[in-house]
Amino acid sequence: MHIGVPREIKNHEYRVGLTPTAVREVCQHGHQVTMETNAGAAIGYTDADYQAAGAAIAASPRAVFEAAEMIVKVKEPQASERALLTERHTLFTYLHLAPDEPQTAELVDSGAACIAYETVTDSHGRLPLLAPMSEVAGRLSIQAGAHCLEKAMGGRGVLLGGVPGVAPANVTIIGGGVVGQNALAMAVGMGAQVTVLDKNVDTLRHLDQLYGSRITTLFSTLETVEASVVNADLVIGGVLIPGAAAPKIITRDLVSRMNEGSVLVDVAIDQGGCMDTSKPTTHAEPTYVVDGVVHYCVANMPGAVARTSTQALNNVTLPYVLQLADKGARQALQDDPHLLNGLNVCRGQVTNQHVAAARGREFVDPQEALAQL
Ligand SMILES: NC(=O)C1=CN([C@@H]2O[C@H](COP(=O)(O)OP(=O)(O)OC[C@H]3O[C@@H](n4cnc5c(N)ncnc54)[C@H](O)[C@@H]3O)[C@@H](O)[C@H]2O)C=CC1
Ligand SMILES: CC(=O)C(=O)O
Numbered sequence: 218m219h220i221g222v223p224r225e226i227k228n229h230e231y232r233v234g235l236t237p238t239a240v241r242e243v244c245q246h247g248h249q250v251t252m253e254t255n256a257g258a259a260i261g262y263t264d265a266d267y268q269a270a271g272a273a274i275a276a277s278p279r280a281v282f283e284a285a286e287m288i289v290k291v292k293e294p295q296a297s298e299r300a301l302l303t304e305r306h307t308l309f310t311y312l313h314l315a316p317d318e319p320q321t322a323e324l325v326d327s328g329a330a331c332i333a334y335e336t337v338t339d340s341h342g343r344l345p346l347l348a349p350m351s352e353v354a355g356r357l358s359i360q361a362g363a364h365c366l367e368k369a370m371g372g373r374g375v376l377l378g379g380v381p382g383v384a385p386a387n388v389t390i391i392g393g394g395v396v397g398q399n400a401l402a403m404a405v406g407m408g409a410q411v412t413v414l415d416k417n418v419d420t421l422r423h424l425d426q427l428y429g430s431r432i433t434t435l436f437s438t439l440e441t442v443e444a445s446v447v448n449a450d451l452v453i454g455g456v457l458i459p460g461a462a463a464p465k466i467i468t469r470d471l472v473s474r475m476n477e478g479s480v481l482v483d484v485a486i487d488q489g490g491c492m493d494t495s496k497p498t499t500h501a502e503p504t505y506v507v508d509g510v511v512h513y514c515v516a517n518m519p520g521a522v523a524r525t526s527t528q529a530l531n532n533v534t535l536p537y538v539l540q541l542a543d544k545g546a547r548q549a550l551q552d553d554p555h556l557l558n559g560l561n562v563c564r565g566q567v568t569n570q571h572v573a574a575a576r577g578r579e580f581v582d583p584q585e586a587l588a589q590l
């Protein structure tokens with residue numbers, strides 16, 4: 218199969234779909250790879266590195282899309298990339314379609330088979346292609362939040378760990394999944410006072426076993442959310458219902474009752490955000506203030522540490538890239554129900570139930586849509 222990797226064009230996005238290491242493996246399986254020139258240059262992967270691994274280099278995104286049957290990316294295709302997608306293509310990348318009508322409409326119109334990293338599952342019901350980026354974003358959320366708490370950023374002027382004789386900051390983490398657990402590890406490491414909320418009692422039980430009385434775990438209700446957010450210095454939003462738009466957990470009213478200079482980091486912004494007052498921001502302008510509360514809502518947080526993130530992402534995507542290339546998309550999807558869960562749009566049909574519900578579109582069983590590939 219011929220695989221194409223364009224350079225990412227989202228604001229300050231320096232990750233790349235395939236590393237030279239991954240390209241070498243793909244080529245060894247007998248496939249061709251075309252990289253857009255400078256696709257990995259910002260993180261130290263030169264065109265020469267890719268050529269040494271077996272790739273051809275193309276001068277433009279158009280040349281990549283015209284050469285390739287499968288496009289491997291990181292972020293959802295931007296408008297200029299969507300215009301290059303046709304029914305010849307399989308697209309393998311993050312999509313986050315539930316909150317994004319223009320993208321949904323254009324992927325449907327393209328006729329391409331679009332597999333979203335974030336809804337591919339594993340046999341434990343987890344999301345193996347989301348997990349490494351959630352690990353990165355969870356860890357970064359505390360780093361970003363600590364920075365936002367500084368006065369110059371609009372924050373309260375509070376140090377997460379306090380100092381001897383001065384209390385540490387209160388950090389509330391909503392969602393104890395991969396983002397939440399990684400945020401928790403960093404917040405505890407920095408000496409903060411941490412509360413974690415989740416709807417899943419088993420998740421809270423697991424965290425209680427790990428941290429004991431060092432942290433507080435709370436079942437997430439209207440009341441516990443209110444009580445733990447209103448006095449928090451820093452709140453991390455890391456909830457997810459896979460494929461669906463994020464539930465709005467923090468209301469506008471609650472934000473207005475928070476202390477001036479407190480900070481909200483809405484990691485779930487890529488699924489629309491879990492706070493009424495959230496709107497996507499970029500690394501160029503990561504924050505804004507509502508009612509005195511600093512909001513950090515960057516939708517591609519791992520792009521900030523693009524080299525680490527690219528390597529972590531390739532570790533998990535490579536086996537699927539090889540399956541898709543070796544067998545062809547149709548056979549690979551037919552053989553692996555977990556990969557099939559990643560199929561969001563196929564030949565003009567929406568094949569993910571949550572995306573269909575969020576976008577008010579008809580849901581078509583992915584098995585049925587596969588028959589048309
Ligand atoms: N902004 C960014 O750059 C990035 C964003 N993300 C996003 O972060 C979000 C979280 O991802 P993961 O941690 O991997 O998901 P996960 O599935 O591991 O964890 C989500 C947790 O939310 C909990 N939850 C669901 N509804 C809840 C509610 N009403 N109250 C409290 N908890 C609730 C679930 O029980 C689960 O434990 C996703 O939207 C993901 O796409 C991930 C990576 C990067
Ligand atoms: C998961 C996601 O949205 C990201 O890594 O940018």
Ligand SMILES: [Mg+2]
Pocket residue numbers: 472473474475476477508509
């Ligand atoms: Mg206020």
